[in-house]
Amino acid sequence: MNVMLPIPEKLPPDLYGRRERDPLLRVLERLMNAHMHSLRFLHRRDVVGESNDRRLPVVIMARRVEAHDENVVSFILAAPDGGELPTWRAGAHIDVEMPSGRTRQYSLCGDPADSKRYRIAVRRIPNGEGGSIEMHELAPGSRLTIRGPRNAFAFAVPGHGSAAEHLHFVAGGIGITPILPMMRLAHRLGVDWSMVYTGRSKDSLPFLGELAEFRSRIAVVTDDEGGMPSAEVLLTGSRSDSAIYACGPMPMIDTLGKGVQADSEFHFERFSPPPIVNGVEFEVELADTGQRITVAANQSVLDAVKPFRPDLAYSCKQGFCGTCRVGVEGRPEGMLICTERSAGGRLVLDI
Ligand code: FES
Structure with a gap:
Protein backbone atom coordinates (compact mmCIF):
# COMPACT_ATOMS: atom_id res chain seq x y z
CA MET A 1 0.00 0.00 0.00
CA ASN A 2 1.44 3.38 -0.97
CA VAL A 3 0.02 6.53 0.57
CA MET A 4 1.43 9.86 -0.50
CA LEU A 5 1.43 12.61 2.07
CA PRO A 6 1.36 16.23 0.83
CA ILE A 7 4.76 17.88 1.24
CA PRO A 8 4.87 21.69 1.41
CA GLU A 9 6.99 23.13 -1.40
CA LYS A 10 9.10 25.52 0.68
CA LEU A 11 10.33 24.51 4.09
CA PRO A 12 12.59 26.81 6.10
CA PRO A 13 15.93 25.35 7.13
CA ASP A 14 16.61 25.21 10.85
CA LEU A 15 19.70 26.62 12.61
CA TYR A 16 21.78 23.64 11.52
CA GLY A 17 20.76 23.87 7.88
CA ARG A 18 18.33 20.94 8.08
CA ARG A 19 14.82 21.31 6.82
CA GLU A 20 12.20 21.65 9.49
CA ARG A 21 9.14 19.51 8.92
CA ASP A 22 5.66 20.69 9.68
CA PRO A 23 4.72 19.36 13.16
CA LEU A 24 1.42 17.99 11.84
CA LEU A 25 3.25 16.31 8.98
CA ARG A 26 5.65 14.71 11.42
CA VAL A 27 2.80 13.28 13.48
CA LEU A 28 1.15 11.97 10.31
CA GLU A 29 4.40 10.40 9.14
CA ARG A 30 4.94 8.69 12.46
CA LEU A 31 1.39 7.37 12.54
CA MET A 32 1.85 6.11 8.99
CA ASN A 33 5.12 4.42 9.92
CA ALA A 34 3.49 2.71 12.89
CA HIS A 35 0.65 1.60 10.63
CA MET A 36 3.01 0.32 7.95
CA HIS A 37 4.90 -1.53 10.65
CA SER A 38 1.70 -3.31 11.71
CA LEU A 39 1.07 -4.24 8.10
CA ARG A 40 4.57 -5.65 7.82
CA PHE A 41 3.86 -7.96 10.74
CA LEU A 42 0.49 -9.00 9.35
CA HIS A 43 2.21 -9.88 6.08
CA ARG A 44 5.44 -11.17 7.50
CA ARG A 45 5.70 -13.97 4.98
CA ASP A 46 5.52 -11.41 2.16
CA VAL A 47 8.53 -9.66 3.66
CA VAL A 48 10.39 -12.95 3.88
CA GLY A 49 9.29 -13.81 0.35
CA GLU A 50 11.51 -11.02 -1.03
CA SER A 51 14.52 -12.93 0.16
CA ASN A 52 16.98 -15.45 -1.05
CA ASP A 53 16.04 -19.12 -0.58
CA ARG A 54 19.06 -20.76 -2.20
CA ALA A 152 11.62 -10.23 8.90
CA PHE A 153 12.92 -7.46 11.17
CA ALA A 154 13.60 -4.64 8.74
CA PHE A 155 15.45 -1.61 10.01
CA ALA A 156 14.63 1.92 8.82
CA VAL A 157 17.14 4.55 9.91
CA PRO A 158 15.84 8.00 10.89
CA GLY A 159 16.46 10.30 7.95
CA HIS A 160 16.79 7.26 5.66
CA GLY A 161 13.25 5.84 5.61
CA SER A 162 11.99 6.62 9.09
CA ALA A 163 10.40 9.84 10.32
CA ALA A 164 11.74 9.29 13.86
CA GLU A 165 14.64 11.44 15.08
CA HIS A 166 16.19 9.01 17.53
CA LEU A 167 16.60 5.25 17.96
CA HIS A 168 16.10 3.28 21.12
CA PHE A 169 17.15 -0.37 21.15
CA VAL A 170 16.07 -2.92 23.71
CA ALA A 171 17.88 -6.25 23.70
CA GLY A 172 17.15 -9.24 25.92
CA GLY A 173 20.15 -11.61 26.18
CA ILE A 174 20.83 -13.31 22.84
CA GLY A 175 18.31 -10.82 21.38
CA ILE A 176 21.32 -8.54 21.04
CA THR A 177 22.25 -10.33 17.79
CA PRO A 178 19.98 -8.51 15.28
CA ILE A 179 20.41 -5.28 17.25
CA LEU A 180 24.23 -5.22 16.89
CA PRO A 181 24.32 -4.39 13.16
CA MET A 182 21.44 -1.88 13.61
CA MET A 183 23.30 -0.12 16.39
CA ARG A 184 26.54 0.03 14.41
CA LEU A 185 24.75 1.37 11.35
CA ALA A 186 23.03 4.07 13.41
CA HIS A 187 26.39 4.96 14.92
CA ARG A 188 28.09 5.09 11.52
CA LEU A 189 25.36 7.37 10.13
CA GLY A 190 25.55 9.69 13.12
CA VAL A 191 22.00 8.98 14.27
CA ASP A 192 21.44 9.57 17.97
CA TRP A 193 20.59 6.33 19.79
CA SER A 194 20.30 4.68 23.18
CA MET A 195 19.95 1.10 24.32
CA VAL A 196 18.82 -0.98 27.26
CA TYR A 197 20.46 -4.39 27.39
CA THR A 198 18.83 -6.81 29.78
CA GLY A 199 19.19 -10.40 30.92
CA ARG A 200 19.50 -12.70 33.93
CA SER A 201 22.97 -11.59 34.94
CA LYS A 202 25.96 -9.80 33.42
CA ASP A 203 27.68 -13.17 32.98
CA SER A 204 24.86 -14.32 30.71
CA LEU A 205 25.02 -11.30 28.38
CA PRO A 206 26.98 -11.86 25.16
CA PHE A 207 29.18 -9.27 23.44
CA LEU A 208 29.52 -7.03 26.52
CA GLY A 209 33.20 -6.48 25.67
CA GLU A 210 32.33 -5.49 22.12
CA LEU A 211 29.79 -2.98 23.42
CA ALA A 212 32.21 -1.33 25.84
CA GLU A 213 33.04 1.49 23.40
CA PHE A 214 29.35 2.53 23.49
CA ARG A 215 29.03 2.38 27.27
CA SER A 216 27.68 5.93 27.59
CA ARG A 217 24.70 5.06 25.38
CA ILE A 218 23.87 1.65 26.87
CA ALA A 219 22.14 0.84 30.16
CA VAL A 220 22.80 -2.74 31.25
CA VAL A 221 19.97 -3.94 33.50
CA THR A 222 20.04 -7.45 34.93
CA ASP A 223 17.40 -9.43 36.80
CA ASP A 224 19.81 -10.54 39.54
CA GLU A 225 20.43 -6.92 40.54
CA GLY A 226 17.11 -5.17 39.95
CA GLY A 227 14.49 -7.85 39.23
CA MET A 228 12.56 -8.00 35.96
CA PRO A 229 12.72 -4.53 34.40
CA SER A 230 9.55 -2.47 34.07
CA ALA A 231 8.51 -0.76 30.83
CA GLU A 232 9.86 2.48 32.27
CA VAL A 233 13.28 0.91 32.84
CA LEU A 234 13.30 -0.70 29.37
CA LEU A 235 12.59 2.70 27.87
CA THR A 236 15.42 4.47 29.73
CA GLY A 237 17.06 6.83 27.26
CA SER A 238 14.18 6.79 24.75
CA ARG A 239 12.48 10.00 23.68
CA SER A 240 9.06 10.94 22.36
CA ASP A 241 10.57 10.96 18.84
CA SER A 242 12.33 7.59 19.14
CA ALA A 243 11.77 4.60 16.91
CA ILE A 244 12.05 1.54 19.13
CA TYR A 245 13.65 -1.73 18.03
CA ALA A 246 13.48 -4.65 20.44
CA CYS A 247 14.46 -8.30 20.37
CA GLY A 248 14.12 -10.66 23.27
CA PRO A 249 11.84 -13.03 25.13
CA MET A 250 8.09 -12.67 25.06
CA PRO A 251 7.67 -11.21 28.60
CA MET A 252 10.18 -8.45 27.79
CA ILE A 253 8.41 -7.56 24.53
CA ASP A 254 5.02 -7.60 26.28
CA THR A 255 6.23 -5.36 29.10
CA LEU A 256 7.83 -2.98 26.65
CA GLY A 257 4.73 -2.86 24.45
CA LYS A 258 2.68 -1.61 27.39
CA GLY A 259 5.00 1.37 27.84
CA VAL A 260 5.49 2.43 24.22
CA GLN A 261 3.46 5.45 23.13
CA ALA A 262 0.70 4.58 20.66
CA ASP A 263 2.11 6.84 17.94
CA SER A 264 5.69 5.59 18.21
CA GLU A 265 7.39 3.30 15.74
CA PHE A 266 7.74 0.01 17.59
CA HIS A 267 9.53 -2.83 15.81
CA PHE A 268 10.18 -6.10 17.57
CA GLU A 269 11.27 -9.66 17.11
CA ARG A 270 10.52 -12.19 19.82
CA PHE A 271 11.98 -15.61 20.49
CA SER A 272 8.77 -17.52 20.94
CA PRO A 273 5.71 -18.22 18.78
CA PRO A 274 2.79 -15.80 18.99
CA PRO A 275 0.33 -16.80 21.73
CA ILE A 276 -2.73 -18.84 20.73
CA VAL A 277 -5.84 -16.72 21.28
CA ASN A 278 -9.28 -18.33 21.64
CA GLY A 279 -7.97 -21.72 20.47
CA VAL A 280 -10.20 -24.80 20.59
CA GLU A 281 -9.25 -28.46 20.87
CA PHE A 282 -9.34 -30.44 17.63
CA GLU A 283 -8.02 -33.63 16.09
CA VAL A 284 -5.53 -34.30 13.31
CA GLU A 285 -5.17 -37.53 11.40
CA LEU A 286 -1.86 -38.62 9.89
CA ALA A 287 -2.68 -39.83 6.38
CA ASP A 288 0.21 -42.35 6.28
CA THR A 289 -0.93 -44.38 9.25
CA GLY A 290 -4.43 -43.19 10.06
CA GLN A 291 -3.24 -42.25 13.57
CA ARG A 292 -5.37 -39.58 15.24
CA ILE A 293 -3.84 -37.03 17.57
CA THR A 294 -5.58 -34.47 19.75
CA VAL A 295 -4.33 -30.89 19.56
CA ALA A 296 -5.08 -29.07 22.81
CA ALA A 297 -6.67 -25.62 22.78
CA ASN A 298 -3.37 -23.98 23.70
CA GLN A 299 -1.07 -26.21 21.65
CA SER A 300 0.26 -25.99 18.10
CA VAL A 301 -0.26 -28.85 15.66
CA LEU A 302 3.52 -29.10 15.44
CA ASP A 303 3.90 -29.58 19.20
CA ALA A 304 1.08 -32.13 19.28
CA VAL A 305 2.43 -34.21 16.38
CA LYS A 306 6.18 -33.96 17.08
CA PRO A 307 6.29 -36.67 19.79
CA PHE A 308 4.87 -39.14 17.24
CA ARG A 309 6.88 -37.82 14.28
CA PRO A 310 10.21 -36.56 15.67
CA ASP A 311 11.54 -36.21 12.11
CA LEU A 312 9.12 -33.36 11.29
CA ALA A 313 10.97 -30.41 9.76
CA TYR A 314 10.50 -27.01 11.37
CA SER A 315 12.54 -23.94 12.13
CA CYS A 316 11.13 -20.58 13.24
CA LYS A 317 7.95 -21.88 14.96
CA GLN A 318 6.48 -18.44 14.26
CA GLY A 319 4.80 -18.94 10.90
CA PHE A 320 7.19 -17.16 8.59
CA CYS A 321 9.96 -19.49 7.41
CA GLY A 322 7.66 -22.02 5.71
CA THR A 323 9.74 -25.07 6.78
CA CYS A 324 6.86 -26.80 8.56
CA ARG A 325 4.31 -26.56 5.74
CA VAL A 326 2.51 -29.89 5.18
CA GLY A 327 -0.26 -30.92 2.81
CA VAL A 328 -3.76 -30.92 4.28
CA GLU A 329 -6.80 -32.60 2.75
CA GLY A 330 -9.12 -29.90 1.43
CA ARG A 331 -6.54 -27.09 1.74
CA PRO A 332 -4.68 -26.77 -1.57
CA GLU A 333 -2.11 -24.41 -0.06
CA GLY A 334 -1.31 -26.81 2.79
CA MET A 335 -0.74 -25.54 6.29
CA LEU A 336 2.03 -24.17 8.50
CA ILE A 337 1.61 -26.52 11.41
CA CYS A 338 3.59 -24.33 13.84
CA THR A 339 0.92 -21.63 13.87
CA GLU A 340 -2.11 -22.55 11.74
CA ARG A 341 -4.95 -24.42 13.32
CA SER A 342 -8.42 -25.79 12.74
CA ALA A 343 -11.48 -23.91 13.93
CA GLY A 344 -12.72 -27.20 15.34
CA GLY A 345 -13.04 -29.91 12.66
CA ARG A 346 -10.57 -32.78 12.13
CA LEU A 347 -7.68 -32.16 9.72
CA VAL A 348 -6.05 -34.90 7.66
CA LEU A 349 -2.33 -34.15 7.34
CA ASP A 350 -0.37 -35.54 4.44
CA ILE A 351 2.36 -37.04 6.61
S1 FES B 1 6.74 -21.46 9.47
FE1 FES B 1 8.70 -21.72 10.35
S2 FES B 1 8.44 -23.54 11.49
FE2 FES B 1 6.51 -23.13 10.76
Whole structure:
Protein backbone atom coordinates (compact mmCIF):
# COMPACT_ATOMS: atom_id res chain seq x y z
CA MET A 1 0.00 0.00 0.00
CA ASN A 2 1.44 3.38 -0.97
CA VAL A 3 0.02 6.53 0.57
CA MET A 4 1.43 9.86 -0.50
CA LEU A 5 1.43 12.61 2.07
CA PRO A 6 1.36 16.23 0.83
CA ILE A 7 4.76 17.88 1.24
CA PRO A 8 4.87 21.69 1.41
CA GLU A 9 6.99 23.13 -1.40
CA LYS A 10 9.10 25.52 0.68
CA LEU A 11 10.33 24.51 4.09
CA PRO A 12 12.59 26.81 6.10
CA PRO A 13 15.93 25.35 7.13
CA ASP A 14 16.61 25.21 10.85
CA LEU A 15 19.70 26.62 12.61
CA TYR A 16 21.78 23.64 11.52
CA GLY A 17 20.76 23.87 7.88
CA ARG A 18 18.33 20.94 8.08
CA ARG A 19 14.82 21.31 6.82
CA GLU A 20 12.20 21.65 9.49
CA ARG A 21 9.14 19.51 8.92
CA ASP A 22 5.66 20.69 9.68
CA PRO A 23 4.72 19.36 13.16
CA LEU A 24 1.42 17.99 11.84
CA LEU A 25 3.25 16.31 8.98
CA ARG A 26 5.65 14.71 11.42
CA VAL A 27 2.80 13.28 13.48
CA LEU A 28 1.15 11.97 10.31
CA GLU A 29 4.40 10.40 9.14
CA ARG A 30 4.94 8.69 12.46
CA LEU A 31 1.39 7.37 12.54
CA MET A 32 1.85 6.11 8.99
CA ASN A 33 5.12 4.42 9.92
CA ALA A 34 3.49 2.71 12.89
CA HIS A 35 0.65 1.60 10.63
CA MET A 36 3.01 0.32 7.95
CA HIS A 37 4.90 -1.53 10.65
CA SER A 38 1.70 -3.31 11.71
CA LEU A 39 1.07 -4.24 8.10
CA ARG A 40 4.57 -5.65 7.82
CA PHE A 41 3.86 -7.96 10.74
CA LEU A 42 0.49 -9.00 9.35
CA HIS A 43 2.21 -9.88 6.08
CA ARG A 44 5.44 -11.17 7.50
CA ARG A 45 5.70 -13.97 4.98
CA ASP A 46 5.52 -11.41 2.16
CA VAL A 47 8.53 -9.66 3.66
CA VAL A 48 10.39 -12.95 3.88
CA GLY A 49 9.29 -13.81 0.35
CA GLU A 50 11.51 -11.02 -1.03
CA SER A 51 14.52 -12.93 0.16
CA ASN A 52 16.98 -15.45 -1.05
CA ASP A 53 16.04 -19.12 -0.58
CA ARG A 54 19.06 -20.76 -2.20
CA ARG A 55 20.88 -23.45 -0.20
CA LEU A 56 24.55 -22.58 0.22
CA PRO A 57 27.37 -24.65 1.71
CA VAL A 58 29.46 -22.82 4.29
CA VAL A 59 32.36 -23.71 6.51
CA ILE A 60 32.91 -22.58 10.11
CA MET A 61 36.04 -20.41 10.05
CA ALA A 62 36.10 -19.49 13.73
CA ARG A 63 34.24 -20.23 16.96
CA ARG A 64 34.37 -17.94 19.98
CA VAL A 65 32.79 -17.89 23.44
CA GLU A 66 30.92 -14.57 23.80
CA ALA A 67 29.39 -14.66 27.30
CA HIS A 68 31.16 -15.16 30.62
CA ASP A 69 28.91 -18.10 31.49
CA GLU A 70 30.17 -19.70 28.23
CA ASN A 71 26.62 -20.39 27.04
CA VAL A 72 26.84 -18.12 24.01
CA VAL A 73 29.20 -18.95 21.18
CA SER A 74 29.68 -17.03 17.93
CA PHE A 75 30.58 -18.63 14.61
CA ILE A 76 32.18 -17.02 11.59
CA LEU A 77 30.89 -18.66 8.41
CA ALA A 78 32.35 -18.40 4.93
CA ALA A 79 31.89 -20.04 1.54
CA PRO A 80 34.22 -23.08 1.19
CA ASP A 81 35.93 -21.39 -1.79
CA GLY A 82 36.23 -18.08 0.06
CA GLY A 83 33.86 -16.42 -2.41
CA GLU A 84 31.25 -13.77 -1.81
CA LEU A 85 28.12 -14.50 0.18
CA PRO A 86 24.68 -13.00 -0.55
CA THR A 87 24.27 -9.45 0.69
CA TRP A 88 22.13 -8.68 3.73
CA ARG A 89 20.86 -5.80 5.81
CA ALA A 90 20.59 -5.25 9.55
CA GLY A 91 17.85 -7.42 11.05
CA ALA A 92 18.38 -10.34 8.64
CA HIS A 93 18.72 -13.98 9.65
CA ILE A 94 19.81 -17.21 7.99
CA ASP A 95 18.47 -20.74 8.25
CA VAL A 96 21.22 -23.12 9.32
CA GLU A 97 20.92 -26.79 8.45
CA MET A 98 22.98 -28.80 10.90
CA PRO A 99 24.69 -32.14 10.24
CA SER A 100 21.77 -33.94 11.97
CA GLY A 101 19.28 -32.37 9.54
CA ARG A 102 17.86 -29.97 12.15
CA THR A 103 17.24 -26.45 10.88
CA ARG A 104 17.44 -23.39 13.09
CA GLN A 105 17.37 -19.68 12.41
CA TYR A 106 20.04 -17.29 13.61
CA SER A 107 20.29 -13.53 13.20
CA LEU A 108 23.31 -12.21 11.40
CA CYS A 109 25.30 -10.17 13.87
CA GLY A 110 28.44 -9.28 11.94
CA ASP A 111 29.13 -6.48 9.51
CA PRO A 112 26.90 -6.35 6.39
CA ALA A 113 29.81 -4.70 4.56
CA ASP A 114 31.88 -7.89 4.95
CA SER A 115 30.77 -9.72 1.81
CA LYS A 116 32.77 -12.88 2.55
CA ARG A 117 31.87 -13.70 6.12
CA TYR A 118 28.72 -14.08 8.18
CA ARG A 119 28.68 -14.05 11.95
CA ILE A 120 25.96 -15.75 14.02
CA ALA A 121 25.72 -16.40 17.75
CA VAL A 122 24.02 -19.30 19.51
CA ARG A 123 22.87 -19.56 23.12
CA ARG A 124 23.12 -23.07 24.50
CA ILE A 125 19.76 -24.21 25.83
CA PRO A 126 20.30 -27.36 27.92
CA ASN A 127 16.60 -28.27 28.12
CA GLY A 128 15.77 -27.31 24.55
CA GLU A 129 15.26 -29.51 21.53
CA GLY A 130 18.94 -30.16 20.87
CA GLY A 131 19.67 -27.66 18.10
CA SER A 132 21.73 -25.27 20.20
CA ILE A 133 23.68 -28.12 21.80
CA GLU A 134 24.52 -29.52 18.38
CA MET A 135 25.67 -26.09 17.23
CA HIS A 136 27.87 -25.65 20.30
CA GLU A 137 29.64 -28.92 19.56
CA LEU A 138 30.70 -27.79 16.08
CA ALA A 139 34.35 -26.88 15.61
CA PRO A 140 36.11 -24.71 13.04
CA GLY A 141 36.27 -26.59 9.76
CA SER A 142 32.76 -28.08 10.17
CA ARG A 143 30.52 -27.69 7.18
CA LEU A 144 26.92 -26.53 7.24
CA THR A 145 24.28 -25.58 4.73
CA ILE A 146 22.49 -22.26 5.00
CA ARG A 147 19.50 -20.62 3.34
CA GLY A 148 18.90 -16.90 3.14
CA PRO A 149 19.59 -14.30 4.31
CA ARG A 150 16.01 -13.22 4.87
CA ASN A 151 14.75 -10.23 6.76
CA ALA A 152 11.62 -10.23 8.90
CA PHE A 153 12.92 -7.46 11.17
CA ALA A 154 13.60 -4.64 8.74
CA PHE A 155 15.45 -1.61 10.01
CA ALA A 156 14.63 1.92 8.82
CA VAL A 157 17.14 4.55 9.91
CA PRO A 158 15.84 8.00 10.89
CA GLY A 159 16.46 10.30 7.95
CA HIS A 160 16.79 7.26 5.66
CA GLY A 161 13.25 5.84 5.61
CA SER A 162 11.99 6.62 9.09
CA ALA A 163 10.40 9.84 10.32
CA ALA A 164 11.74 9.29 13.86
CA GLU A 165 14.64 11.44 15.08
CA HIS A 166 16.19 9.01 17.53
CA LEU A 167 16.60 5.25 17.96
CA HIS A 168 16.10 3.28 21.12
CA PHE A 169 17.15 -0.37 21.15
CA VAL A 170 16.07 -2.92 23.71
CA ALA A 171 17.88 -6.25 23.70
CA GLY A 172 17.15 -9.24 25.92
CA GLY A 173 20.15 -11.61 26.18
CA ILE A 174 20.83 -13.31 22.84
CA GLY A 175 18.31 -10.82 21.38
CA ILE A 176 21.32 -8.54 21.04
CA THR A 177 22.25 -10.33 17.79
CA PRO A 178 19.98 -8.51 15.28
CA ILE A 179 20.41 -5.28 17.25
CA LEU A 180 24.23 -5.22 16.89
CA PRO A 181 24.32 -4.39 13.16
CA MET A 182 21.44 -1.88 13.61
CA MET A 183 23.30 -0.12 16.39
CA ARG A 184 26.54 0.03 14.41
CA LEU A 185 24.75 1.37 11.35
CA ALA A 186 23.03 4.07 13.41
CA HIS A 187 26.39 4.96 14.92
CA ARG A 188 28.09 5.09 11.52
CA LEU A 189 25.36 7.37 10.13
CA GLY A 190 25.55 9.69 13.12
CA VAL A 191 22.00 8.98 14.27
CA ASP A 192 21.44 9.57 17.97
CA TRP A 193 20.59 6.33 19.79
CA SER A 194 20.30 4.68 23.18
CA MET A 195 19.95 1.10 24.32
CA VAL A 196 18.82 -0.98 27.26
CA TYR A 197 20.46 -4.39 27.39
CA THR A 198 18.83 -6.81 29.78
CA GLY A 199 19.19 -10.40 30.92
CA ARG A 200 19.50 -12.70 33.93
CA SER A 201 22.97 -11.59 34.94
CA LYS A 202 25.96 -9.80 33.42
CA ASP A 203 27.68 -13.17 32.98
CA SER A 204 24.86 -14.32 30.71
CA LEU A 205 25.02 -11.30 28.38
CA PRO A 206 26.98 -11.86 25.16
CA PHE A 207 29.18 -9.27 23.44
CA LEU A 208 29.52 -7.03 26.52
CA GLY A 209 33.20 -6.48 25.67
CA GLU A 210 32.33 -5.49 22.12
CA LEU A 211 29.79 -2.98 23.42
CA ALA A 212 32.21 -1.33 25.84
CA GLU A 213 33.04 1.49 23.40
CA PHE A 214 29.35 2.53 23.49
CA ARG A 215 29.03 2.38 27.27
CA SER A 216 27.68 5.93 27.59
CA ARG A 217 24.70 5.06 25.38
CA ILE A 218 23.87 1.65 26.87
CA ALA A 219 22.14 0.84 30.16
CA VAL A 220 22.80 -2.74 31.25
CA VAL A 221 19.97 -3.94 33.50
CA THR A 222 20.04 -7.45 34.93
CA ASP A 223 17.40 -9.43 36.80
CA ASP A 224 19.81 -10.54 39.54
CA GLU A 225 20.43 -6.92 40.54
CA GLY A 226 17.11 -5.17 39.95
CA GLY A 227 14.49 -7.85 39.23
CA MET A 228 12.56 -8.00 35.96
CA PRO A 229 12.72 -4.53 34.40
CA SER A 230 9.55 -2.47 34.07
CA ALA A 231 8.51 -0.76 30.83
CA GLU A 232 9.86 2.48 32.27
CA VAL A 233 13.28 0.91 32.84
CA LEU A 234 13.30 -0.70 29.37
CA LEU A 235 12.59 2.70 27.87
CA THR A 236 15.42 4.47 29.73
CA GLY A 237 17.06 6.83 27.26
CA SER A 238 14.18 6.79 24.75
CA ARG A 239 12.48 10.00 23.68
CA SER A 240 9.06 10.94 22.36
CA ASP A 241 10.57 10.96 18.84
CA SER A 242 12.33 7.59 19.14
CA ALA A 243 11.77 4.60 16.91
CA ILE A 244 12.05 1.54 19.13
CA TYR A 245 13.65 -1.73 18.03
CA ALA A 246 13.48 -4.65 20.44
CA CYS A 247 14.46 -8.30 20.37
CA GLY A 248 14.12 -10.66 23.27
CA PRO A 249 11.84 -13.03 25.13
CA MET A 250 8.09 -12.67 25.06
CA PRO A 251 7.67 -11.21 28.60
CA MET A 252 10.18 -8.45 27.79
CA ILE A 253 8.41 -7.56 24.53
CA ASP A 254 5.02 -7.60 26.28
CA THR A 255 6.23 -5.36 29.10
CA LEU A 256 7.83 -2.98 26.65
CA GLY A 257 4.73 -2.86 24.45
CA LYS A 258 2.68 -1.61 27.39
CA GLY A 259 5.00 1.37 27.84
CA VAL A 260 5.49 2.43 24.22
CA GLN A 261 3.46 5.45 23.13
CA ALA A 262 0.70 4.58 20.66
CA ASP A 263 2.11 6.84 17.94
CA SER A 264 5.69 5.59 18.21
CA GLU A 265 7.39 3.30 15.74
CA PHE A 266 7.74 0.01 17.59
CA HIS A 267 9.53 -2.83 15.81
CA PHE A 268 10.18 -6.10 17.57
CA GLU A 269 11.27 -9.66 17.11
CA ARG A 270 10.52 -12.19 19.82
CA PHE A 271 11.98 -15.61 20.49
CA SER A 272 8.77 -17.52 20.94
CA PRO A 273 5.71 -18.22 18.78
CA PRO A 274 2.79 -15.80 18.99
CA PRO A 275 0.33 -16.80 21.73
CA ILE A 276 -2.73 -18.84 20.73
CA VAL A 277 -5.84 -16.72 21.28
CA ASN A 278 -9.28 -18.33 21.64
CA GLY A 279 -7.97 -21.72 20.47
CA VAL A 280 -10.20 -24.80 20.59
CA GLU A 281 -9.25 -28.46 20.87
CA PHE A 282 -9.34 -30.44 17.63
CA GLU A 283 -8.02 -33.63 16.09
CA VAL A 284 -5.53 -34.30 13.31
CA GLU A 285 -5.17 -37.53 11.40
CA LEU A 286 -1.86 -38.62 9.89
CA ALA A 287 -2.68 -39.83 6.38
CA ASP A 288 0.21 -42.35 6.28
CA THR A 289 -0.93 -44.38 9.25
CA GLY A 290 -4.43 -43.19 10.06
CA GLN A 291 -3.24 -42.25 13.57
CA ARG A 292 -5.37 -39.58 15.24
CA ILE A 293 -3.84 -37.03 17.57
CA THR A 294 -5.58 -34.47 19.75
CA VAL A 295 -4.33 -30.89 19.56
CA ALA A 296 -5.08 -29.07 22.81
CA ALA A 297 -6.67 -25.62 22.78
CA ASN A 298 -3.37 -23.98 23.70
CA GLN A 299 -1.07 -26.21 21.65
CA SER A 300 0.26 -25.99 18.10
CA VAL A 301 -0.26 -28.85 15.66
CA LEU A 302 3.52 -29.10 15.44
CA ASP A 303 3.90 -29.58 19.20
CA ALA A 304 1.08 -32.13 19.28
CA VAL A 305 2.43 -34.21 16.38
CA LYS A 306 6.18 -33.96 17.08
CA PRO A 307 6.29 -36.67 19.79
CA PHE A 308 4.87 -39.14 17.24
CA ARG A 309 6.88 -37.82 14.28
CA PRO A 310 10.21 -36.56 15.67
CA ASP A 311 11.54 -36.21 12.11
CA LEU A 312 9.12 -33.36 11.29
CA ALA A 313 10.97 -30.41 9.76
CA TYR A 314 10.50 -27.01 11.37
CA SER A 315 12.54 -23.94 12.13
CA CYS A 316 11.13 -20.58 13.24
CA LYS A 317 7.95 -21.88 14.96
CA GLN A 318 6.48 -18.44 14.26
CA GLY A 319 4.80 -18.94 10.90
CA PHE A 320 7.19 -17.16 8.59
CA CYS A 321 9.96 -19.49 7.41
CA GLY A 322 7.66 -22.02 5.71
CA THR A 323 9.74 -25.07 6.78
CA CYS A 324 6.86 -26.80 8.56
CA ARG A 325 4.31 -26.56 5.74
CA VAL A 326 2.51 -29.89 5.18
CA GLY A 327 -0.26 -30.92 2.81
CA VAL A 328 -3.76 -30.92 4.28
CA GLU A 329 -6.80 -32.60 2.75
CA GLY A 330 -9.12 -29.90 1.43
CA ARG A 331 -6.54 -27.09 1.74
CA PRO A 332 -4.68 -26.77 -1.57
CA GLU A 333 -2.11 -24.41 -0.06
CA GLY A 334 -1.31 -26.81 2.79
CA MET A 335 -0.74 -25.54 6.29
CA LEU A 336 2.03 -24.17 8.50
CA ILE A 337 1.61 -26.52 11.41
CA CYS A 338 3.59 -24.33 13.84
CA THR A 339 0.92 -21.63 13.87
CA GLU A 340 -2.11 -22.55 11.74
CA ARG A 341 -4.95 -24.42 13.32
CA SER A 342 -8.42 -25.79 12.74
CA ALA A 343 -11.48 -23.91 13.93
CA GLY A 344 -12.72 -27.20 15.34
CA GLY A 345 -13.04 -29.91 12.66
CA ARG A 346 -10.57 -32.78 12.13
CA LEU A 347 -7.68 -32.16 9.72
CA VAL A 348 -6.05 -34.90 7.66
CA LEU A 349 -2.33 -34.15 7.34
CA ASP A 350 -0.37 -35.54 4.44
CA ILE A 351 2.36 -37.04 6.61
S1 FES B 1 8.44 -23.54 11.49
FE1 FES B 1 8.70 -21.72 10.35
S2 FES B 1 6.74 -21.46 9.47
FE2 FES B 1 6.51 -23.13 10.76
